[in-house]
Each structure stands twice: as C-alpha cells, then as structure tokens.
Amino acid sequence: MTTHASKDVVSARLPTSYKVWLAGAMGSQLGDAALYFALGWAASAHGGSAAGLVLSAIALPRTVLLLVGGAVGDRLGARPVMIMGDAVMLFVSAALGVSVWRWGTPVVLLVAAALVIGAVDAFYLPSSGSMPRRLVADDLVPRALALRQTGSQIITLVGGPLGGVLVAVAGLAAAALTDSVTFAMVLVVLITIRPGFDVSATGHRRNILREAFDGLRVAMTTAGLRPALLLVGGAAGFILPVTSILLPLLARSHGWGAGAAGLAVGALAVGTLSVTVIVARTGLRPRPATTALCGLLVTAAGETALALSPNVGAAVAGALAMGAGTGIFTTHLGPMLLTAAPPSHLSRIQSLLSLVQSSALLVSNNALGNLTRLIQPGPTILVCAGLLVGCDVMGFCAPSLRAATRPRSRTQ
Numbered sequence: 410m411t412t413h414a415s416k417d418v419v420s421a422r423l424p425t426s427y428k429v430w431l432a433g434a435m436g437s438q439l440g441d442a443a444l445y446f447a448l449g450w451a452a453s454a455h456g457g458s459a460a461g462l463v464l465s466a467i468a469l470p471r472t473v474l475l476l477v478g479g480a481v482g483d484r485l486g487a488r489p490v491m492i493m494g495d496a497v498m499l500f501v502s503a504a505l506g507v508s509v510w511r512w513g514t515p516v517v518l519l520v521a522a523a524l525v526i527g528a529v530d531a532f533y534l535p536s537s538g539s540m541p542r543r544l545v546a547d548d549l550v551p552r553a554l555a556l557r558q559t560g561s562q563i564i565t566l567v568g569g570p571l572g573g574v575l576v577a578v579a580g581l582a583a584a585a586l587t588d589s590v591t592f593a594m595v596l597v598v599l600i601t602i603r604p605g606f607d608v609s610a611t612g613h614r615r616n617i618l619r620e621a622f623d624g625l626r627v628a629m630t631t632a633g634l635r636p637a638l639l640l641v642g643g644a645a646g647f648i649l650p651v652t653s654i655l656l657p658l659l660a661r662s663h664g665w666g667a668g669a670a671g672l673a674v675g676a677l678a679v680g681t682l683s684v685t686v687i688v689a690r691t692g693l694r695p696r697p698a699t700t701a702l703c704g705l706l707v708t709a710a711g712e713t714a715l716a717l718s719p720n721v722g723a724a725v726a727g728a729l730a731m732g733a734g735t736g737i738f739t740t741h742l743g744p745m746l747l748t749a750a751p752p753s754h755l756s757r758i759q760s761l762l763s764l765v766q767s768s769a770l771l772v773s774n775n776a777l778g779n780l781t782r783l784i785q786p787g788p789t790i791l792v793c794a795g796l797l798v799g800c801d802v803m804g805f806c807a808p809s810l811r812a813a814t815r816p817r818s819r820t821q
Contacts, residue, residue, distance in 0.1 A: 423553055426602045427544040433598035435560040440591030442568025447576050447584035451514040459516050466523035472767050474531035479760025480621035487536035492599050494533035499592040501525050506585035514581055538759035542747045543604035551744040555688035562682040624757030633749050636807035638765050643800035646769035647793040650777045658786040669721045673728040680732020688740040697741040702804045704737025709797040716790035
C-alpha cells in the first residue's frame with residue numbers, strides 16, 4: 410500500500426537550485442564527452458601507443474589523487490572546489506584550443522592536457538557526486554540522482570557523435586573551445602547557487618592524507634557502506650566490460666558486424682534510460698536494497714541471454730534486460746551511498762565510490778580480455794553473469810545493507 414509520505418515524495422518538486430545546477434553540469438559533461446573523443450581521435454593519428462598514453466595520462470592522476478580530492482572537498486566545501494576546478498578547466502580548454510590551432514596536435518601537448526584533466530577530475534568528481542545531497546532533502550535524493558543519471562545516459566548517447574562532428578568540421582581546437590564555453594556556463598551557475606543542505610566540516614583539521622584515508626575508516630564502520638561499495642565494485646567489474654570489450658568480441662565471433670554490436674549497446678542504454686526516467690518521476694520502490702539486488706539479478710539474466718543468443722534479435726533483447734537491471738541497481742543503491750554517509754565525509758565517500766569502480770575495471774578489463782583467449786566471448790560473458798549472482802548473494806547476506814537504505818532526515 411502506498412503511504413501518504415511516499416505520495417508526498419512523488420508529488421514534491423525538486424528545488425530550482427538543483428535543476429539549475431544539473432542543467433549546467435550536464436552541459437559541461439556533454440562538452441567533456443566531446444573533448445575526450447576528440448583527444449583520443451587526435452592521439453590515434455600518432456598510433457596506438459600514443460593513444461594509449463594519452464588516455465592513461467587522464468586515468469592515472471585521476472585514480473592516484475581521488476582520495477585526496479575527496480578530503481579536500483570535505484575540508485573546503487564541494488562548491489568552492491568545483492568553482493576552482495571549473496575555472497582551471499576553462500583556462501586549460503581554451504588554451505588547448507588556441508595551442509592546437511597554432512601548433513597542431515603534438516603528442517606532448519595532448520599528454521600535458523590529459524594530465525591536467527585527470528588531476529582536476531580527481532578533485533572535481535567527488536565534490537560533484539556529493540552535490541545532490543547538498544542541494545536537496547534526503548527524501549528527494551533518489552529522484553535527484555535518477556534525474557542526473559537520465560541526463561548522463563543521454564549524454565553517453567550523443568557525446569561521441571557530437572565530438573565526431575566537431576572534429577570533422579574543425580578538429581580538436583573546436584572541441585576544446587566548445588568545452589571551455591560549457592565550463593564558463595557551469596562556473597556562472599556555481600557562483601550563483603547556494604546549497605541549502607550543505608554542511609561545513611567540523612573538528613580540528615589534520616594532515617590532508619590522514620583525512621583522505623579517514624574516508625576508508627568511515628566506509629568500513631558505517632552501516633551498509635562496506636557491502637554497498639563492494640557491490641558497486643562487482644557491478645562495475647562484471648557489467649561494464651561486457652559492453653566495452655566482450656560484446657564487440659561476441660559480435661565478431663558470430664559474424665554479426667559492427668552495426669549489430671552498436672544496436673545491442675544502444676538497447677542497453679535504452680533499458681537503463683527507461684528505468685532512470687521512471688524513478689526520476691516516481692521515486693524508489695518501498696524496499697530499495699532488495700530492489701537493487703533484484704536489479705542485479707535481472708542484469709545477470711540479461712548477460713546470460715546475451716551470451717547464449719543465437720541471433721542479433723536475441724542479443725538485443727539480452728542487452729535491453731541488462732540495461733534495465735543496471736538502471737534498477739544504480740537508481741536504488743546510489744541514494745543509499747549518499748544518505749548513509751556522514752555529512753562530514755560526503756566527498757570522501759564519493760571519491761571511494763569512483764576509486765572502487767576504477768580499480769575494479771582496471772582488474773576486470775585485463776582479466777576478462779585475457780580469458781577470451783582461452784574460451785570464447787560467450788562463455789566469458791557467462792562467467793560475468795555467474796560472478797554477478799555471487800555478488801548478489803553477498804548482498805542478500807548483508808542485513809546492514811538493507812537497514813542503511815532508510816535515509817536519515819536532516820534539517821536545513
């Protein structure tokens with residue numbers, strides 16, 4: 410039975426400040442997606458090694474500095490850190506556009522730009538991830554996150570093509586200058602808004618590295634956070650490589666062609682997008698932890714169907730189920746990670762979330778890629794489905810996970 414409280418949540422409007430910030434953030438994310446595509450394309454002109462070097466130059470500082478970035482966000486406040494990050498990236502992207510127009514795309518320039526982007530991301534992403542809880546009340550966090558995930562899915566669909574158009578028309582310089590415009594837009598937004606639920610750090614300040622690793626302590630001791638982070642790592646490690654690595658290999662092994670693989674990837678995005686739109690409008694189901702775990706089972710079933718698919722139509726159906734299950738999982742577990750975290754550690758928990766996903770992908774991408782050399786892509790996808798079920802069993806055996814999905818109320 411639907412309670413009056415849940416009806417109030419469904420009918421309540423998200424704050425205007427959140428909608429304004431989200432619009433600016435999505436615009437900036439679209440510019441970033443176009444720039445990342447353009448950087449990779451420009452680097453590929455120098456060969457595969459150069460392309461790998463440029464992409465690694467983004468990932469390395471981002472991964473190494475994430476915990477420090479989260480600690481800085483909690484110490485200084487998310488909004489000031491994001492303002493500084495956007496100001497730096499406004500200058501860097503504009504300078505990159507002018508430099509490319511003047512000197513072309515030497516590898517040293519691309520690597521230098523990638524290193525700065527990765528370093529800024531390490532400080533920006535944890536603060537940005539904590540903003541929904543700083544801008545909206547706890548009972549509206551699930552809808553706020555779902556709306557953000559909806560925007561991110563749309564940007565995933567259009568970001569690459571936009572980058573391709575910009576590169577085709579005017580090259581990397583156009584993508585960089587376009588990104589600088591989006592940074593200017595979100596910078597104006599951040600200067601204008603005031604987070605209504607922001608919490609300043611309390612207590613005496615310690616060494617920044619100690620504060621960074623204190624996030625690990627909090628994650629290990631706060632009810633529900635440890636199993637939730639492990640689940641996120643498992644989901645990242647056994648879902649994302651299926652899309653990026655195993656699905657193209659499966660299509661090649663069946664002789665389906667690139668078009669079929671692209672259709673399956675699009676179906677996965679549609680499945681995820683459909684769920685996030687519904688949650689953004691209606692909110693969460695009554696038992697979010699159980700629903701999230703059921704979503705992971707749906708994803709595992711979709712992977713199984715994909716692995717055993719005899720034709721393109723069956724593969725598309727499996728990918729659609731994967732997307733729907735992933736959407737259910739992320740929209741119901743994500744709010745728990747925000748609302749269960751102490752207000753003093755919001756950015757640090759978000760930095761751990763990003764670090765867990767990056768680390769899981771680093772291991773699984775290489776492990777699963779090598780596994781396909783021993784067995785076919787289909788059986789490898791079945792291995793991913795089996796490991797997802799194992800993660801699900803672990804989640805069902807963690808009562809603290811279910812208890813932590815009940816958000817605590819805050820006062821403004």
